[in-house]
Amino acid sequence: MKATYRAMQATRPGILELVERETPTPGNGEVLIKVEACGVCGADAADIEKAPPPAQSPRVPGHEVIGRIVALGASTPSIWKLGQRVGVGRLGGHCNACVQCRQGRFQLCLNQPVVGSTCDGGYAEMMLARSTGLVAIPDELSSEEAAPILCAGVATFNALKKCGAQAGDLVAILGIGGLGHMALQYARHMGFEVVAIGRGRDIAADALALGAHVYIDNRGEDAAARLKAVGGAQAIVTMIDHADTVSALLGGLAPEGRLVVLNPSKSPLQVSAGLLVGGQRGILGSITGTPYDNEKALNFSVLVNVRPRIEVMPLEQADEAYRKLKTGNVKFRMVLIVDNASNAH
C-alpha cells in the first residue's frame, strides 16, 4: 500500500485544496477504504464552509462514498472482507451502546460520526470508516451510479416508506433536483400517483420522464390549490430549504396526510394548528437511514431499474464541482471519480 494518499480538504472555509496525507491504519472496528467514487451532495457545501475543527486536520468532505476495503482493523465482523466493494453514507456508523442503539434505532445513535462533517469523508483516495457504517454494494451498480443512492437515494426511499401513503394514493414531490429526481423514480415504482412540483417549465419534461404523472410549476400556479382540487395529497415529500414555499403547500394535504421534511431549512415552517387538528394531518422529519436501509434502497434500485442521473468529474476538480453546486448549475447529481490507476497499491 502507498504510504500517502491524496485528498481534497477544506483548508479554509469555502476553499478545497489537494493535499497529500499519510495513509492511516484502521483502528478497532474500522476499515480502510480505497475510494472509487464519491457523490457531491448539497450538504457538502455547509461542510466545506465550516471553520476547520480546532487542533485537527481540516475536514475532507463527501458522504456518498463507494470504494473497496484494503485493510481491516481488529474486531471487524467477518461479513466485511478485503477487496469487497462497500459504501458509506452520511451516518458514519452507530456505536451499539447508546440508548437509541439499544432500541435498534441506529439512525438516531447519539455517538455516530457525521461523514464529511465530524469525520473525514470521501473526497479522497482513501477513507477510514467504522464497520457499523458500511453498506454492501450490489454488483449490478457501477460505483458512480451507486454513490448518490447512499444519501439522495436512501433519504427519499425511506421518506416515501414512512410517508403513510399506500399504492394508488397521491404523493407530491416538492423540489426536482438531486433528491427529487430519485424520489420521483422511487415513488412511481412504489405505485403512487406522483405529482412533481418544481420551479419553472424547464424541468417539466424531465420530471415526467423520471416518473411523475403530473408536473406543477409552482411559480406559475398555486400548487396547494391544484392538489386540493383533486382531494389533496396523502403525502408531500419536500426536499427544498425554502420554508415559505413548503408552508404554503401544507393546504394541499389530504385529511390524515403527512408532510415529510428532508431538508433542514434555517427558517421555521409556518403551520396552521387548525389544519393539523381538523384533518389529523401530520409533519414528520426524516433522516437518511441506516446501512441496512441503504442496502434496501440499493437493491430496490436494481430491482426496478432506478438510477441517478449523474455528471462525473475527477476528484482533483472537487473545488470546481463545489462551485458548480453553489451556483445551482447541477441539474441532478455530480459524482467525483477517483482515478484508480494513480492510487494502485
Ligand SMILES: [Zn+2]
Ligand atoms: Zn447528502
Ligand SMILES: [Zn+2]
Ligand atoms: Zn449508539
